[in-house]
Amino acid sequence: MRLLLKVCAALALALPVVGIARSAPHAVAPADGGQRLILVTMDGTRWHDLFRGPDAALLADKRFTDPDMKDAVENAWATGPDHGAALMPFLHGTMAHRGVLYGNRDAGQCLQVANGMWFSYPGYNEILTGRADDAHITSNDKIYNPNVTFLEWLNRRPGFAGKVAAIGTWDVFPYIINDKRSGIAVNAAFGGRFPTDTLTMRAAFDTLRTVKPRVLYVGLGDTDELAHIGDYDQYLTAMNRDDDFIAELWRMAQADPAFRGRTTLIVTTDHGRGTAGGAAWTEHGSARSVEIDPAGFTIPDKAGFPGSEQIWLAALGPAVRAAQPVGSQCLHQNQIAASALVALGQDWRAFDAGAGAPLPFFAKDR
Numbered sequence: 001m002r003l004l005l006k007v008c009a010a011l012a013l014a015l016p017v018v019g020i021a022r023s024a025p026h027a028v029a030p031a032d033g034g035q036r037l038i039l040v041t042m043d044g045t046r047w048h049d050l051f052r053g054p055d056a057a058l059l060a061d062k063r064f065t066d067p068d069m070k071d072a073v074e075n076a077w078a079t080g081p082d083h084g085a086a087l088m089p090f091l092h093g094t095m096a097h098r099g100v101l102y103g104n105r106d107a108g109q110c111l112q113v114a115n116g117m118w119f120s121y122p123g124y125n126e127i128l129t130g131r132a133d134d135a136h137i138t139s140n141d142k143i144y145n146p147n148v149t150f151l152e153w154l155n156r157r158p159g160f161a162g163k164v165a166a167i168g169t170w171d172v173f174p175y176i177i178n179d180k181r182s183g184i185a186v187n188a189a190f191g192g193r194f195p196t197d198t199l200t201m202r203a204a205f206d207t208l209r210t211v212k213p214r215v216l217y218v219g220l221g222d223t224d225e226l227a228h229i230g231d232y233d234q235y236l237t238a239m240n241r242d243d244d245f246i247a248e249l250w251r252m253a254q255a256d257p258a259f260r261g262r263t264t265l266i267v268t269t270d271h272g273r274g275t276a277g278g279a280a281w282t283e284h285g286s287a288r289s290v291e292i293d294p295a296g297f298t299i300p301d302k303a304g305f306p307g308s309e310q311i312w313l314a315a316l317g318p319a320v321r322a323a324q325p326v327g328s329q330c331l332h333q334n335q336i337a338a339s340a341l342v343a344l345g346q347d348w349r350a351f352d353a354g355a356g357a358p359l360p361f362f363a364k365d366r
């Protein structure tokens with residue numbers, strides 16, 4: 001909990017989007033093809049729930065599931081042949097069928113963080129910069145990121161300058177994206193009380209509709225908040241709400257000629273959660289992160305919370321190949337930045353030749 005408040009406290013009122021250059025609604029597509037990107041992260045969301053649906057042991061445990069909610073959760077999301085699809089219908093439907101949904105260990109799919117911390121700032125840094133940085137990113141403190149994100153790099157390029165928008169439910173996002181240096185207006189919600197993703201979602205819809213950014217990053221946070229307080233039924237409800245939000249964002253994009261047919265959607269998470277059973281699912285972090293800040297954990301454990309390095313990813317759009325087996329190879333979070341740049345028709349090596357290579361689901365010849 002204390003970790004939660006420190007780590008993830010992100011509670012709040014959305015601020016109006018400011019300082020983002022507006023592009024004309026029917027602007028001529030830039031010469032690079034005018035590809036666009038929508039990146040959505042769901043903080044600390046487990047692959048277990050995404051692929052298996054509600055966990056029977058956590059539903060039966062009164063510490064984590066309100067007995068009055070148990071039947072409702074089971075009737076809604078633990079029914080039919082595919083419980084994961086019942087809980088997250090858009091990710092398992094449109095995204096999995098026309099794109100890719102990856103990270104199901106039950107099907108032998110491995111995707112994990114490369115950083116050694118297994119909590120939020122290191123995860124978002126890795127997603128957005130294409131590199132783990134265990135030397136500098138060792139806390140969730142509000143420290144301006146010394147590393148350059150692909151958002152910042154794009155915001156300095158012709159065709160993208162002023163057309164990169166970021167909205168998040170966590171007030172550390174302005175530091176991660178380094179709004180001061182990058183010039184990207186980061187609309188981060190803060191203050192107030194959670195759940196607050198509804199405010200972030202509203203701001204995202206407004207931004208898509210009015211600003212029409214070429215790159216829109218939306219960082220959702222309720223899942224992690226609710227998991228930290230051990231509220232499993234509400235954590236599942238937040239997942240389901242996120243799925244609905246992502247579906248609506250995609251529907252809006254496909255209804256807009258500026259976005260239709262040229263937009264790639266990527267959905268992922270910054271870290272997983274402990275898999276040791278009992279209350280371990282409420283926590284996340286490596287042995288090293290527990291060592292750095294033992295007081296930050298409700299259940300301090302020298303071994304950390306194994307399993308919280310495990311993540312997943314969904315992608316959809318013109319640059320995404322149909323899902324295909326990649327063998328037993330383990331993929332990493334540091335490959336997401338290059339994947340995003342490939343989807344935008346950009347040379348990811350010009351951003352950072354040392355970043356993780358694009359994920360195999362993304363066309364390389366763009």
Ligand SMILES: [Zn+2]
Nearest residue numbers: 007008044224
């Ligand atoms: Zn957390």
